[in-house]
Amino acid sequence: MEITPVHALNLTGVLFTSKRIIRANYFHFLSLSLFFLPLSVSLIITPYFHYSGHHFPVDLFNNFPQNHKAVSSHLLYILFIYISTLCAIATISYSTYHGFEGKHVSFFTALKSLTSSIFPIIATAIVAHALLFLISLTFLLFVGVVFTSGQSLGFVIDYNSIHFTLFSVVVVATLISVIIYFHLNWSLAFVIVVAESKWGLAPLIRSSYLIKGMRSVSFLLLLYFGIFSGIFVWLFLCGYFPMLGSFFLMLMFLRSTASNTVLYMYCKALHGELALEIDEGFDHHYINLPSDEEKVPQIVSVVAA
Template sequence: MEITPAHTLNLSGIISTSKAIVKTNYSHFLALSLFFLPLSISLIIAPTLRLSDHFFTVDLFHKFPPNHHKDAISHLVYILLIYVSTLSAIATISYSTYHGFAGKQVNFLTALKSLTFSILPIITTAIVAHTLLFLISLSFLLFVGVILTLAQSLGFAIDHNSIYFIPFSALVGAMLIAIVVYFHLNWSLAFVVVVAESKWGLTPLIRSSYLVKGMRSVSLLLLLYFGIFSGILVWLYADTVYRQALSGHSYVLFTMLGSFFLMLFFLRSTAASTVLYMYCKAMHGELELEIAEGFSHDYINLPSDVEKVPQIVPVVAV
């Protein structure tokens, strides 16, 4: 066992703690992160799909009338496989990080076995979250539409070619993004709740919203930290792969290299989200309750005089 240094509940503490947990059993986490590989490859090679008239063309169905149904089905199956594989990675890595935080060793087979209990609840929770987010976004857009219709009925002329309409559209788009980000922050711990607390559906979303209270700024910084760097990585390697595809040189090499680094970013992001879950529980005093009940005796919760928030000493297995 190795006790990592105490950290206050902030971004640097989450990143350093998650890094320490992954480092203690790097081969284990690396093997689990292979579930992210299909998503990583798809993101890297996406620009090269422009090289083929078979993808994303307006006259796709006219060019391939006999097989367009099969093509649509195969694309849908491909997307579903990537989605399930990504959720499997989140489930197994969250499971391993959750137990690794407490110093409990988890082998590869045990992590895979945990999928039998968590994959369907995670899929159900994801469907509920996506459905609610779609309905919320749709409601917002309908509300904007009602406002515009009401303005027209009151005699206001709305010119879609006006120079004022473009800033208005940008404002509406920014507000919609802000709404999506807000709910993402509130539900950022939902999948970890599914794995750690065996909840599913709407319950993990409500539970996540409760836990993240007081830590939304940290959750936002975590989203920006991994989101920006992952976006830059995708942009750099995707552009490189596209150029290599045009010239016919080292296409596979750059694709696999970019996919590997992106896979590692997803691994670190998932582990950090699990650590954030533990930090949020400490913020609400729930780790102390678990220690009292003997649920997880490896947690050490120390009081802190800095900003009156607890410090956590995670015990990770070597």
């Protein structure tokens, strides 16, 4: 077996390992990433038609208040994209999880895994969205109480003043920070659903535990893929190749999902939950990974940063 260079439990190590797993079974992951295509097409094609002055045969936005059929079609379209995205996350996480251990996963096996993971993932997503909604609502209600209390105490609020503008910016920035914080804490939840057969609130609690010590890596992953995805959307939105942009964005979502699964494995290693071999005299942890060329298990060493 070949021993790859040492990679620490950081952003570089996560990206390196996820890239190797994808390259070892490239067409397998490329096929699964097609589940992301509706989302990537929607993110690029829809704004492209809007800003270019073109319109779809049915203008859902103009007919939204009046045409119930258009409303239903629009909601079904959003639901289709959402379910397709969750299917992509489930199958890619499943394949990456087993690929990390050097196991071969066929395309049909990955699809079959949806029968046991898709409904738990949907349930977990509903719980997470509901909690985020309640957290956001509680925060806004608190701000509203402070705002109303200030008025009742006699403070005159000028809605056109720079102070009110700054106050609004601080409130929005704080709310976004709170949402990002919980997103980072729950970033491993879907992988936990697939790997540990948990669902609902349990994966969120489990994710909050595992991510301790690796929250900065999770944030860097969010920043890394968020920035590059944004650049792709902007470049192809302003150009004449939206379908090509949709394809590249689909690949970006693939890398992001695989990287998040690798992060889950690294978090388990950091918490001592993986059966790792430790080389005597070295504080290195050795994990089996698929080889690029021969597609057989090889050894990669990782160390805590």
